[in-house]
Amino acid sequence: MEIKVRDLVMRYGRAEVLNIRSLDFEKGTSYGLVGHNGAGKTTFFKCMTNIIANYQGEILIDDISVKQHNEVLLNVGIVLDGMSVYSNRSGWFNIQYFSGLRGNFDEEKARDLARELDLYAVLDQKVKTYSYGMQKKLILLIALMHKPEVLILDEPFRGLDIDTVKWFKKYLKQLTEEGLTLVISSHVQNDLEALCDIVYVIDRGRIAETIDINVEKEKQIRRIETTNNTRLKEILDEVNYYYQVDAEDGVKLDISDERWALVKQRLIEDAIEISELSKVKILDEKLN
Structure with a gap:
């Protein structure tokens, strides 16, 4: 019906x-x-x-x-x-x-x-x-x-x-x-x-x-914390990478994007370490 x-x-x-x-x-x-x-x-x-x-x-x-x-x-x-x-x-x-x-x-x-x-x-x-x-x-x-x-x-x-x-x-x-x-x-x-x-x-x-x-479910949304989140957001903006920032200043983005490899390389060049890379629940990402 x-x-x-x-x-x-x-x-x-x-x-x-x-x-x-x-x-x-x-x-x-x-x-x-x-x-x-x-x-x-x-x-x-x-x-x-x-x-x-x-x-x-x-x-x-x-x-x-x-x-x-x-x-x-x-x-x-x-x-x-x-x-x-x-x-x-x-x-x-x-x-x-x-x-x-x-x-x-x-x-x-x-x-x-x-x-x-x-x-x-x-x-x-x-x-x-x-x-x-x-x-x-x-x-x-x-x-x-x-x-x-x-x-x-x-x-x-x-x-x-x-x-x-x-x-x-x-x-x-x-x-x-x-x-x-x-x-x-x-x-x-x-x-x-x-x-x-x-x-x-x-x-x-x-x-x-x-x-x-x-x-x-086909996407790979992750929450990222680094030793320098301010610089991370600058890098993402420079490569036109869509992301969101949560209330704790964590960055949420889709790592299936082909530009993710470039972002990681830029982080390495700037000596920035990823301290957290955790999976985000679908509805958490959409509703919060």
């Missing part, structure tokens, strides 16, 4: 919190959404899933309006930060109930997923006895039950143990290879770099940048 966002504007009173003119999510592709707290990520997810419907513009899934045809969300798995289930009922009741709403409860699949998520032994217990992490696993299980064509995940790894995160990442990779459209946010940038093809940067409710993770 494909998602199209067109002329989306959302306001709380006079405050405009979203203004997204055009955004696309293609079938079988993984998308990340990043931004600082208050940038509009959660509001955007709530609009996508019709929790908020008083926005202007259109959100279309396979050219069907989410606002006008809520039933299109039956093919969408949704995990939003802060979601809850019936805490006075058992985990098993919740799985059966929410799966039944979609009309396709598969008991064998439910048991298999529960084993993978290490929930099987507690399915008959009331959810209010679960830890935060166990409740998060239950919500993930429910979202995965009906083999969704779209998964919308807001901070899905928060509260999960390392083994569950590893399994879930592998499972998501498998689903996208089978045609799933994945839209995910995470405050852990490594998660997005590992999972996503495209990352949209949202800032004050607008899409500020689109990052092609696969293209960025």
Whole structure:
């Protein structure tokens, strides 16, 4: 399934919190959404899933309006930060109930997923006895039950143990290879770099940048410290070499550039030593 966002504007009173003119999510592709707290990520997810419907513009899934045809969300798995289930009922009741709403409860699949998520032994217990992490696993299980064509995940790894995160990442990779459209946010940038093809940067409710993770992985961005960073920057300017300077005066640049050999030679000639040459994470380089 494909998602199209067109002329989306959302306001709380006079405050405009979203203004997204055009955004696309293609079938079988993984998308990340990043931004600082208050940038509009959660509001955007709530609009996508019709929790908020008083926005202007259109959100279309396979050219069907989410606002006008809520039933299109039956093919969408949704995990939003802060979601809850019936805490006075058992985990098993919740799985059966929410799966039944979609009309396709598969008991064998439910048991298999529960084993993978290490929930099987507690399915008959009331959810209010679960830890935060166990409740998060239950919500993930429910979202995965009906083999969704779209998964919308807001901070899905928060509260999960390392083994569950590893399994879930592998499972998501498998689903996208089978045609799933994945839209995910995470405050852990490594998660997005590992999972996503495209990352949209949202800032004050607008899409500020689109990052092609696969293209960025081909680059060799490094952070460099030398015994004379001032002279290093002069050399880079002299050879017209693009670079950035971080808050600690470290220099970030792409060493796959053919001019890097020339820069190193000039440093040697000026008796300047490289004291640090470290790899920069893709989203760190883009967002900081």
